[in-house]
Amino acid sequence: MSNRLSRLVPATAETPVRSAKPSHPEKHWRLPTDWREMLIGYGLILPSFWVFLVFYYGPAFFLFYIAFFHWNIFASQSQFVGLHNFAILFHQPVFWLSLFNTAYYVVLVVPVTTLLALALALLLRESAGLRGGGVTRALVFLPHVTPVVATSIIWVWIFNPNFGLANALLRVLHLPALNWLASTHWALPSVMIYTVWHSVGLYTVLFLAGLATIPRHVLEAAQMDGARGWLAFRRILWPLMGPITFFVVILVSINTMQTFSQIYTLTGGPHGGAGGPAFATTTDSLLIYQTAFLYLHFSLASAMSVVLFGLILALTLVQKLIADRFVFYR
Amino acid sequence: MGSITLRAVSKTFGSTTVLRDINLVIQEGEFVVVVGPSGCGKSTLLRIVAGLERATSGHTLLDDRPIDNMPPYHRNIGMVFQNYALYPHMTVYDNLAFGMSAHKVPKKEIQTRIGQVAELLELQTLLRAKPSTLSGGQRQRVAVGRALVRQPHAFLMDEPLSNLDALLRERMRVELRRLHERLRIPTLYVTHDQTEAMTLADKLAVMRAGEVLQVGTPKTVYQQPATVFVAKFLGSPPMNLVRVESRTRGAMNPVGGAEEAVAMPAWIQEGWEDATDENGTIWCGFRPESVMKRRGPGGLEIPITVEAVETLGPRCHVHGSWGGQPITLTAEDGAMWTRGAVMRVAVPWDQVHWFHGRTERRIEPRPARLETLETGGAG
Amino acid sequence: MARRLAVYVTRAVLAAAFMAPVYWVFVIATGYHGAAYSLPPVWRPLFHFGPLTYVWTHTHWTRYLLNSVIISGATIILVVITSTLAGYALAEIRFPGNSLYFYAILGVMMLPQQALLVPQYVAMYHLHLLNSYAGLIIPFAANTSGIFLFRQFFKKLPTSYREIARLEGVSTLTYIRRVAVPMARPAVATTVLLTFIASWNQFQWPLIMTNSAQIQPIELALSHYMQAYEANWRELTSAALIALVPILGVFGLTQRHIVNAVAGGELGQKE
Structure with a gap:
């Protein structure tokens, strides 16, 4: 995967700090397009990420919480009961x-x-x-x-x-x-x-x-x-x-x-x-x-x-x- | 239009160096071909010019203005890929129009421009067709058309002919050259095919393992190859290259050969010590077509044991050996060469190439002293 | 020859055995009154559609059917969108966390659904999504296999397409919409079909998340109907037919594609 990506996208995003050459007059800024590209990447995964987080990963962690508490969905307080359940x-x-x-x-x-x-x-x-x-x-x-x-x-x-x-x-x-x-x-x-x-x-x-x-x-x-x-x-x-x-x-x-x-x-x-x-x-x-x-x-x-x-x-x-x-x- | 300059461009992927200190200029109206074996970094070079990849160090200049930070689109460069990359679900017209319509170019303007390009490339009858129904040559023309319709500053072509069969390739090659004569858009063309390189180029750059070995007109590069590699890479059949050693002063033998020694020019003799590798050998080369049968007035005179003769219509290739080293030469009449015979042939001294035994760089006679040619200098 | 015949016969018997239950839904539903109680069992349909009409008009099947259509339709659209976007990002865009997200999705695949129901219910409760269409749709709006499918597909597209787009200054979203997705049509078809089947057949989730007849999909309605009309076989099977027919229709038209998609495309060239 990374192989293909490296061919495709300017490698700046993950290239380790480029050896700074003070002799060069131009500054080596990262391409603005790289930042945009990155943001687009995050934007594209956001919809699915949100669903997975709220409906799958969140509940998966929450499960262990409920299991160790005396807990009621309708009551606001819960009490840690360890392995009691x-x-x-x-x-x-x-x-x-x-x-x-x-x-x-x-x-x-x-x-x-x-x-x-x-x-x-x-x-x-x-x-x-x-x-x-x-x-x-x-x-x-x-x-x-x-x-x-x-x-x-x-x-x-x-x-x-x-x-x-x-x-x-x-x-x-x-x-x-x-x-x-x-x-x-x-x-x-x-x-x-x-x-x-x-x-x-x-x-x-x-x-x-x-x-x-x-x-x-x-x-x-x-x-x-x-x-x-x-x-x-x-x-x-x-x-x-x-x-x-x-x-x-x-x-x-x-x-x-x-x-x-x-x-x-x-x-x-x-x-x-x-x-x-x-x-x-x-x-x-x-x-x-x-x-x-x-x-x-x-x-x-x-x-x-x-x-x-x-x-x-x-x-x-x-x-x-x-x-x-x-x-x-x- | 303008010129493109690559100044000290290097590119590394992790720990592997793909390009090392590349200097190259594409002048206005010039057709520059980068040629080299696959994996030599020539495509990477092209993609750096396109802005699809970024050089690790060094600069790309458009009309002396650095464009390293300029995104591909703003460079206004047209590119033709090996697989053409025509969108299969769009008609030829839509393929040509897609880039412009994405930028909200007025419909009328798009139509005019596509009309012009279609006329130039004879695509008028194909505009409604889908790429899958086109022949290889037609697809190729559409791909060129798509690059052209943007009215680019420069053209980049990445092995554009290698997906075509031999006959078509030849025809499209001529068409590309003709198109260039008409439009004079500076072009950087990448190929591994030496015939394409020799026939298309105003200027040739030979690459190997991430380095440009030589830049020059096809003629110069062919006649004065800068290194052993360049000498072997261009020309068919390739140049004969023999490692020679000198057992007695003023004479040389192929390494390990038992034949009589042959004379060498004085200037080589003088500089011999500086030009040998650790085994005391240097490279001696000559092109198959430089070999003459009859004895000339001086020159490299060698005995060839004829082993096989290939007839190719008007001329033939004679394969033989000199002191155990394989030699090929071209001749007009195959009948004169009999298998098993030892023939004495000659190569005029000015057509014999000498290369340093260790660095494999070209050695030229200079007044009074021996010098190696600098390689890879900018145009 | 005998071997070929044996293969043919075995195959025919097997196919019949697998089809039999579905066939009998039809036999009982369109049979005469009391056909279900006949001994030996009836095996021929009589094409009496009276019971079907009765069931259709006396219960809110139009409503349930519509609910199923709404839920499946919305899920399909959302899944195609989220899968395309995420699949494209994973395949073509380099950003820190790309491979992390890939593994996160693999992780979602590994989470056992049954063990998550309780906390999922709690989450739905707090998001006020119980008894709502949204609650039946949004949790399935992103689909791991859909994302992987599109990722695979986009990775297979030659990079030069994207590079041409970059040279021509086409934005990523335009490229996805106008080039990548049209070229990934088989992936779209697969995602639509598999999502439709999964969504239409949903039962446990609506069972837990809804108690309102207004929004329940057909499978859940069927289950309630089953408990209410215990032994009215003609009515029950007629109702089952209503839920079955859309699936059978879609499967009948696209079975080759569906079976192939499930097999990961390995069967493609076999016929």
Whole structure:
């Protein structure tokens, strides 16, 4: 970046003090245009900077403030309570339950999504030369652009124990019908199914992008060497796919840890308050939402947010480190 | 119009020096070509004149007035880039008009000026076209037109012909020269192509590694190259340059060659000690076309072992060696040169170039003493 | 040959499976009364648009739709402007803090949205932006990936364009408006499309930031509707259709561009 800039712009702005030569009659002022250029630069970033500051960085710092105070949005005074909020939090069984649910959810969704996306990408790549490949790709991707609430409606119907599609399918396969969203065992897996359906297309496309960066002749050379099928995948494709796979895994993790909308809509409505039945689908994001905006316990919700923040930040950092080390990076 | 002067201009990026103490004058109406291999700093030089970059030290003067602090626009300089940089989403007309309309020049005035330029460059039929539909030569003319429409004090051209194919390049070269004859706008033209440099220039500046090695008319630079580099850079095939040593007084050999020694002029003999490098050698050079087959009255007489003959229609290139050093010469009749034969050839002394063994600078005979030529002096 | 056939069949089955839920929204919405309760499930649409008309006329969907249009439209315009300006500054202008800002934007990308909701709500409260269009628009008026996209694009433009502009004395803003942005049309298209999808599908933010039916976008209205009309499947799916159709339309027309944009342009030459 700096290389290109240095070619473009007079280097005065960052050139260290030019060796002052008193013998020269002209004064070496910086070009007035440099100052203008700099001001223009600041002017151009100002609109976005302001938004990021007020709505992202500001709140991010403020979060830690609230978490350590006994604090109420409507009252003017607040009181420093140190780790008190966290102490309360750690004594709440529902907090631990939400962490457990989140972990359960993430641990299942991540590998399923990743493997399915990888398989779909390989299939789509396999059929790249055949007609209709683009349409298939678009249809697999389509769920990702659909609004969550709108499609949740039909999925609630699909998961209906009596006349939904899901049980109809099970009946065809001669499997016992399930209670799906109404069952404490199956409610969270139902949400998982929706999530995989809704998001796998995105990761498929990311995998396809990763596959596209693998030069064709590498694979052709492997074929010339007689590596086919599983061997070609394991020895050639997989090592080359490693970075992008890791990238996808982390991305899926970060996104699934923050799932909110589909849990809220799928488990709300006819099945009582969201997060049910019996807290079976209460994950961290849902609990934060409920604590803050239903029970107005902002300090406690902030403490939870801090925990979530830490977990996700750790994941993100790992991802950035990996992404920087490998080529796949945008 | 006016003259442009570069006075002791240097440019460094961090710790790398791109230009070192450049002095160059572009007189009124003069076409100056800066030629050199890629990375020699010639484009940077151009951009400093344009005001796109700032010299680290030294001055740029327009009509003897320093313009170092003047923003590019106020210098009123027209520039043509290698990739033309025509705005792809605008028509040719809008490309020409954009700069003026951004400055609220009246529509009428814009029209008149574009009309004049279009006529001059035969762009009338192209004004409604988008650049993507134009041929390379047409784009090139539009780029020139855009620089011209501002009625600039000076023209700067950064390898403007190098994106064209060989035939077109030749034609556009002639057109550019013709345009210059008509308009006489002082022009600074940068290229790595020696043919362009030789044919276009009123004045040539040869650059290498951030330094101007020689400034002069193409003829002077060709006939009296100031350094080994200049000698090798201009001319095709390039000048033959052989490192010679003197084993016996008054005679010399190619380094390591086993052949008989040949005589050298007295003035070289006299100054020999001052002109050699640590191994006791100096550079002896002659152009392929200076070599004559029959023995002349004096001159450098050498035996050449013929190795290959290339026929190029009217003339041919003979490749051979002298004492193990490769030699090329041009001849009119290839049949006279047989492979494997040893031919005696001669080069008149006034066409033999001598260069210092260590500094690689030109050595000229001077009355009674030997001197090296100063290089890079201002025009 | 058999392998090709297998690929075709697998692909068709997969495509059908992914499409099925969206298809059934249409089947139920336009089916006969009680189609949702039929066993085995219905699978053919009947094109009864009665329920859709009923839903459309008996609730304020025009209002919600309009809200979504206003919010998405304003967000798109602002995002394109802020992304262009910041992207240009990062790519082409040298000023102290240039790379710092670059990393600051990377940092914004790393902030977990769910963990920020509480303090963001507090900020909105103090800025008096709760229950306002502005509150639904301004926080999304700057977009990290939009800025990066434009930055990438501007960096790829040959520097000579900008230099010609400088020689001709064209101001930076004029240059951005008249030259840089027109040449960055693909980036504009990508930003518009992705912002539209993200903005139209907004749910959690309006859920938290508004409680007034006057300004709520369609997704939020749909969620309330869902709770109110629990098992009226025809009405529910008809309402869902209203929210779905604009997205499906846009996606249908531009799917190639969208999928490509998400893939970072890597798929471009594949077809």
